[in-house]
Amino acid sequence: MKQKEDNILFVGIDLGTSRSSICASSGAKEWIESYVGWPKDFISLKVVGRPVLFGSEALQNRLSLELCRPLEHGIIKEGIDRSEEAVREIIKYLVEISRPAAEQKIYAVVGVPADTLKTNKLAIRRAVSEFVHSLMVVSDPFAVAYGMNLLNNALVIDIGAGTTDFCIMHGAIPTEEDQKTILTAGDYIDNQLYSYLNEKFPNSKFNKNMVRQFKEQYSFVGKSSGEIRVELPVDGKPVIHDITNEIKRACESILPAIIETSTEMIARFDPEFQVKIKGNIVLAGGGSLIRGIAAHIQEALKVIGSCTVVSVDDPLYAGSFGALKLAQDMPVKYWESL
């Protein structure tokens, strides 16, 4: 089924709320944080030295930039509403990374959060089509499932930043009934952790970006493997704080909704195939990196019978890899008709 044409570059892009990644048939593979920043004025332009900055670099220079996190339904606190333009910039940057040859056609499959797909289908197409010759848009959890060959009797739970997407695969392209989106995801953990830390250390100074970094570095559920101690300034002086309990509480705060939704989705599936689905639950997205999360969900789901929950090996690239695989498997006649 694979197309071997040399004059075509296939790319799979995972356009995430928090991170975006690309896998290309040329072997190129890259990810960035889904932030785009434009210098606020000519002084800022002199300071940052470029008309547009991406990812962590944009975050570091955020005071000089108009910052946009496009897939979070608009803007972050310091930001402005230029989401469509920001998506275009991210795609342009990622496509450039994939190093297409001059005469090569680019065929792209783009995975986006399921909720974004509902109202922004054309906007995403418009933003991407400028840089590729043909393109298809799919939901993120579906791309992950395709990449892992989980085409039948599987439940994929993609824990992203803005949303957690659930997708049941049953040997056909998933319909709306097979997919569900909830808002308890990475950003929710950040907000919880921020408020817990504010409550416990009212005199310390920290911002949401620092809190996000703590989460990414130390997140866990269940038993901790040791104390988590971080440095936070109090009246300008660095002070070491123990945040073990706060990290645990914040990370575990997303579990009830995930477990409830998983149970509900499995329960409403054809009873004959429920056992197979229970044995094939896959966690993807940045949230699958939370230490102990797969074991914790597996244990919690015991009430509906024995389940097997595993995390994908490479959550950063699982979506873009699946999208690339879809692109390569897609017959050329389909590409040319779009």
Added chain:
Amino acid sequence: MISMIFRKRKHRLKESILRGVFEENLKILGKPPFRISERMPLSAKKISLSFLVILLFILGHGNSLNLPLFQEKQTIASSSTKNYFQAPEIPFALYDNSANLSDAKAFLKIPGVPLSRTFGLSVKTVMIDPGHGGSQNGTIGKMGTKEKDITLDIAKRLKMRLDKYGRYNVIMTRENDVTLPLNKRVALAQSYKADMFVSIHVNYLPSRPTNIIETYYFGSPSDDTTLKLAERENADSQYRLSDFRKIIEKIGNTLKYQESKKLAASIQKSLFSNISKEDGNVQNKGIKTAPFLVLLGVDVPAVLAEVSCLSNSKEEMKLNNETHRENIAHYLEKGILDYLNKGEASYEAKRR
């Protein structure tokens, strides 16, 4: 052998999934399914050609043949003509003029008296109701765009806009894609003690490729089309339209009725005057009364705005553009603020 059968089955499964992805994307583009060009045998081509010739002949003589197909066409044409001539000279006049003016209404009609000053109160809680949700899709466009998604997105944008003023407590009946029965929406408005209720919907007119804007408040149906629309929007309730008859009779010329009418006029004016600048073909259907259950239960000014029309393919494409949805939210915001601040000197000055 078994592994070969297994592989073949998996291959077929993959093929059907890939085709599904392709067809989904065709839908996004508004293209018809099965567009892959495949060679048609000569005989099939000849048959299609003869069929086309016959069809063209029938179409050319449609009026003299008086086929039912054309009867429907004529009805639509005549109804649209009727609407055209019935369109009020004053752009946002009511279709329903039966209600008598009460003393209260006359008092409220004093120019330059804002609602807040009249009652010594101010609108604090605005409830925005994105139509449909969850298992109830509402209408669906040809490209697969669902009413429930558009209404939710516009409602979120409207909330963000109103929140910026810091003067209103803006609450949404739903913030996610969840099924919410109409009676629960009403219960929410009551429990939050909403001072104003704005329900957002998108229209669908299968027989007319037009875009229309209309705003409703509770009352007896203005015409047959309105009656059908009310039946569709009330589909999620357990009531029949006949159940509303008595309630409508009792409503009379209450303060809620009068204020809902003013709010509807303000929103309709803002929506139409702004959207018509971008789309010269959009039709202004004015403000109308209809027995929408969701407007009945709340005791405060309540309107239902049909902000766009999903049966129109061009409009469906525009609705998939966030700038267009943001604009609609902006026009709704303007309509609400114009109603709330009418007569307020500082606001009027800013408007000028």
